[in-house]
Amino acid sequence: MTDTAQFQRAFQTSVAEVRQRFIDRAAQQVQDLDDLMDRIETRPDDRAALEAATHLVHKIAGVATTLGFEHMGELANRAESMLIACAQPSGEATRAQALAAVETLTEELDRL
Amino acid sequence: MKILAVDDDDLALELLSSALRGAGYSDVTTATSGNEALDIVATTEKPFDAFLLDIRMPGIDGIELCEMLREMPRYASVPIVMITAMQERHFIDRAFAAGAMDYINKPFDPIELGVRIGIAERLSSQAHQVEESATEVALLKSRTGFGAEFKAEEPITIGDVARVISMTAMENYLLRLTYWMAIKSKSVVFSISGFRAIHAQCDPAEMYDILSDAAGAITDGLKYTNHLVTYVGDGQFVAVVNGPGSVLDAEILRSIQYEMDQSQPVLASGKSCPITLEMGEVYSPGLWSAPNRLNLLLCPQLTENRSTANAAGHRAAA
Numbered sequence: 001m002t003d004t005a006q007f008q009r010a011f012q013t014s015v016a017e018v019r020q021r022f023i024d025r026a027a028q029q030v031q032d033l034d035d036l037m038d039r040i041e042t043r044p045d046d047r048a049a050l051e052a053a054t055h056l057v058h059k060i061a062g063v064a065t066t067l068g069f070e071h072m073g074e075l076a077n078r079a080e081s082m083l084i085a086c087a088q089p090s091g092e093a094t095r096a097q098a099l100a101a102v103e104t105l106t107e108e109l110d111r112l
Numbered sequence: 113m114k115i116l117a118v119d120d121d122d123l124a125l126e127l128l129s130s131a132l133r134g135a136g137y138s139d140v141t142t143a144t145s146g147n148e149a150l151d152i153v154a155t156t157e158k159p160f161d162a163f164l165l166d167i168r169m170p171g172i173d174g175i176e177l178c179e180m181l182r183e184m185p186r187y188a189s190v191p192i193v194m195i196t197a198m199q200e201r202h203f204i205d206r207a208f209a210a211g212a213m214d215y216i217n218k219p220f221d222p223i224e225l226g227v228r229i230g231i232a233e234r235l236s237s238q239a240h241q242v243e244e245s246a247t248e249v250a251l252l253k254s255r256t257g258f259g260a261e262f263k264a265e266e267p268i269t270i271g272d273v274a275r276v277i278s279m280t281a282m283e284n285y286l287l288r289l290t291y292w293m294a295i296k297s298k299s300v301v302f303s304i305s306g307f308r309a310i311h312a313q314c315d316p317a318e319m320y321d322i323l324s325d326a327a328g329a330i331t332d333g334l335k336y337t338n339h340l341v342t343y344v345g346d347g348q349f350v351a352v353v354n355g356p357g358s359v360l361d362a363e364i365l366r367s368i369q370y371e372m373d374q375s376q377p378v379l380a381s382g383k384s385c386p387i388t389l390e391m392g393e394v395y396s397p398g399l400w401s402a403p404n405r406l407n408l409l410l411c412p413q414l415t416e417n418r419s420t421a422n423a424a425g426h427r428a429a430a
Contacts, residue, residue: 004223007134007135007222007223007226008134008222008223010130010133010134011130011131011134011222014126014127014130015127015130017126018123018126018127018130021123022123055168055170058168058197059120059121059124061197061218062119062121062124062166062196062197062218063121063123063124063127063218063219065218065219066127066218066219066220067127073219077197080197
């Protein structure tokens with residue numbers, strides 16, 4: 001086996017271990033996102049909730065694709081973009097769009 | 113190579129550590145926040161040789177952390193690589209302006225990561241040898257009046273001017289731009305007239321000061337634009353600008369020359385050394401040339417037409 005093949009094999013072993021931990025924490029992330037989006041829906045000016053939701057979605061986007069969850073990575077990227085746009089003064093994305101994007105992401109997380 | 117990887121996501125850190133181990137980098141320390149990273153840096157016995165930083169972290173973000181590390185003399189030129197899911201242009205611009213040497217998007221390819229870290233390690237080692245000749249000279253001169261030389265054509269790093277980055281960093285920055293980011297960018301070269309003659313009569317510390325002052329004047333002239341500048345050797349600086357207000361015209365050159373004229377150097381020999389800057393033609397990538405991002409660095413250097421502030425003023429008045 002070549003060095004590159006050995007490297008990739010070892011990395012994939014790590015990926016498999018990390019993937020399981022990602023799955024294990026998915027339920028908590030879904031709960032956290034649901035709570036945060038409830039806060040944002042109730043109080044649109046809750047910047048702390050918006051920031052926390054954006055950060056949580058960002059973390060999912062950062063590893064999902066590497067762990068083999070490409071579609072989830074795309075959903076997380078989209079949700080993050082919506083949340084960031086929602087936070088801008090110009091309000092390029094409505095809260096409803098951001099909420100919908102996050103809901104789609106949590107549905108995908110729930111399937112894990 | 114001793115590496116510090118900083119990311120607030122423990123899963124991301126584990127993937128990163130695994131990829132680095134596979135690439136042969138086993139001496140990896142991790143931190144989950146900017147504050148923790150600073151504590152580790154302050155207390156480590158053996159300094160770090162490279163940093164991998166996520167951008168989006170609570171508290172001190174990766175770009176702020178990069179700026180703080182660059183202010184530490186020990187880490188002024190070690191490789192700092194941002195590894196992040198943030199792909200928007202302003203993050204890329206801010207990261208390189210803060211002193212990042214490279215920028216890797218998540219999800220990362222582990223093989224590519226290993227290659228890029230290896231390149232950063234090698235280039236940093238080479239660049240450090242050239243920079244040592246510039247900075248050691250400054251120290252030596254203050255004590256003995258003597259120093260080593262760096263060649264006129266050598267693209268040394270001007271490390272003490274904001275938004276002036278190494279050529280390596282500029283190349284990596286340009287390669288990170290998307291096609292549309294490249295289309296919206298422009299570049300131009302600023303040259304020191306008669307540079308070789310000036311270089312021949314200066315000692316290296318004086319030469320470095322002149323280059324640093326020129327870099328400072330250029331970035332001051334461009335302060336209303338989103339810009340990055342690099343020194344490419346032979347008294348030439350390439351500036352890459354983008355965004356609204358990124359006008360590169362005779363007025364900019366006059367502003368830069370005015371700034372230079374405020375502190376024209378006097379050499380140790382007592383001889384004055386007035387510095388005149390020339391500006392080349394502005395390069396804007398076309399639809400077909402934009403795929404080669406490095407044209408933004410290379411094309412302005414190839415243009416023969418240069419103008420000085422005086423000549424540009426006469427043409428504008430005519």
